[in-house]
Amino acid sequence: MKIAICDDEVQFINTTAALLEKWASKHHIDVTLYRFSNGDDLIQAHHTHCMDLIILDIIMPLLNGMDTAKELRQEHQSVPIIFLTSSREFAVDSYEVKALNYLMKPVDPEKLFAAMDDFAQTLHREKETFTAQTASGFCRITLDDVDYLEAQNKLVQVCLSNNTTFEIRELFSHCEEIFSLDKGFFKCHRSYIVNLDHVDQFTKTTIHTKNGTQIPISRNNSAAFKEAYFSYMFR
16 A cells, blocks of 8 residues: 655654554555655656555645645546645635545544544445556546547547546557446447446437537447447446
8 A cells, every 4th residue: 555645844744654554554554655745746756656545734835735636636536635734724625625534733643543444444445446657657547537538549548527638658459448348438439438427418429428528429339339328327
């Protein structure tokens, strides 16, 4: 399990790290801790290492914790974030970035352990993910968050349900294997794979997703798409 701690106070990082190691030892969980003093370094490292959890202070110089979380959410919707900070000011804002928890400094060990227990429970219920290479490193994609994929030369553009788009360095044929019908996806065109859960309506030639995107259906796939869609929806 990879956990990032981001705070501009070294003493706080060390205290939190010691508590996390105690929690992990109690639950027999192997953890690797990454320590950062600013949001920019955290974001860069997350692109490379795909953290399983981020524990984040808010009051930091340069890029504050809330802006760091918002930037992370643009590409990594699913990474769990726990805020651990000295200010209650941003508690409401934490809902905007879907924070797992919002804890106050000085850290209360029991509250941190309870938050970690909640996090561990989410891992057991974790939705299926796919780790893909991007231009800046690696990212973990939650399949449920994907609206559609589009083949673009030797790259694949991924469009999420929040309209975020980014390119991954994967063969489209490999994506077909990952984003398959049994996981709720359908290749409706030689260049498109669509999430059936995100379909709002469709005609013989076009799919309209719930966020308003129009995706073509090839003539050869029109009947197969209709059958697959209704079979999936009424399974």
